[in-house]
Amino acid sequence: MTDETSTVVDVSTLYIVPTPIGNLGDITQRALSVLAQVDLIAAEDTRHTGKLLSHFGITTRTYALHDHNEQQKADSLIARLQNGEKIALVSDAGTPLISDPGYHLVHRCRAAGVRVVPLPGPCAIITALSASGLPSDRFSFEGFLPPKSKGRQDRFTELAADPRTMIFYESPHRIMDALDDMHAVLGSERRVVLARELTKTYETIHGATLGELIPWLKEDPNRVRGEMVLLVAGHRVEKSDLPVEATRAVKLLSAELPLKKASAIAAELYSVKKNALYKWGLEHL
Incomplete structure (x- = not known):
């Protein structure tokens, strides 16, 4: 730990750099400093990251690292790190590895003894949880739901008795089907919070029971647009509850x-x- 405000980027180090989930003002000064000083930025989408870098006047070279090539490219990046290069890992938005690429690279770096330095920063699940009004002392992140109805219902059945707040990512074109499946398994009284377009102009954080939320969303098609985080209250255990x-x-x-x-x-x-x-x-x- 250091209390220095300046950032020194070390050789042979992989930096995990969170980027804004919407509002560019949320990037940290340390993240900008690292991105400007490293030799290479491994990015989920170089075009998307290029726009961010251009906005802040950063000219560091980018390198495509995504779900389809990460396992093949990880070893070459590790070799570059072992030869003294400094590399930053970014995803399109938020903290890398959280439902984004990066796991294979970080796992192999640690196995190879390469130093990995994480930077704190934006993360949609924590941003949504902090404003949801649901219990935050215990929670689970479940990522994206299965694409098919049976898979979703099976997942909800597995989680039905979980007492923790559960957090999911879901896409606009599947959100209503996902909520219908959730309603079928968890019932109309389970409380849910939909956090949409976090940190952006049309940010919405709306909480209701499933029986109330579904018709509310159907009232206005704009309510199911954009990036979504779905937070579900955990199961409340009461003496009268049946298994x-x-x-x-x-x-x-x-x-x-x-x-x-x-x-x-x-x-x-x-x-x-x-x-x-x-x-x-x-x-x-």
Whole structure:
């Protein structure tokens, strides 16, 4: 640790440099200094990064490093680092490696004994969490959801009983389908916060239950545009709660059997009272 305000960029070092997620004013002075001093910038999209560098008058050479070539290019970058070069790693926006390329390079650098220096800076999940109003003492980042409905519902089923705040990334063209799948598994009362276009002109942070959020989004197509972070409240455990697995079993079994029979089977499987499951089925199915 140092309290110096000047930045000295060391040889044979990989710097992890976060870049703004929207507002260019969010880049740090240290990030600008590193980007200007390194020998090379490994960028997810050199054209996108080029615009950022041009805005700040930085002329450092860029090198394309993305999901499709990272494993093949990592070793050559490590060789350059071992020969004394200074390299910065950036993604299109936010902190590299967070649902962005960079893991393979950093993993191999550390295995090869190459020094890796992380810079603090913008990150959409932390920005969204800090303003969401949901519990922030424990949370999980789940990245992007599966593209197909079954995969999404399976993921939500796995996470249904998780007490932590859950954070997802989702694209505008899939957000409504994702919320419909979430509603099918988690129910209408689960609280969700949609953080859209963070740090940009049309930033929106809107929280509601799933039963309220879905119709609110349908009211205006502009509400489902832009970069999105989806934050979901964790499961609240109460004494009267039935196991999520048991209610899920009732739901599946009742598709083929009378509710009373489905409740009896699920009660036997999960050691709960069949009357409680039957009552749950009457209220929810």
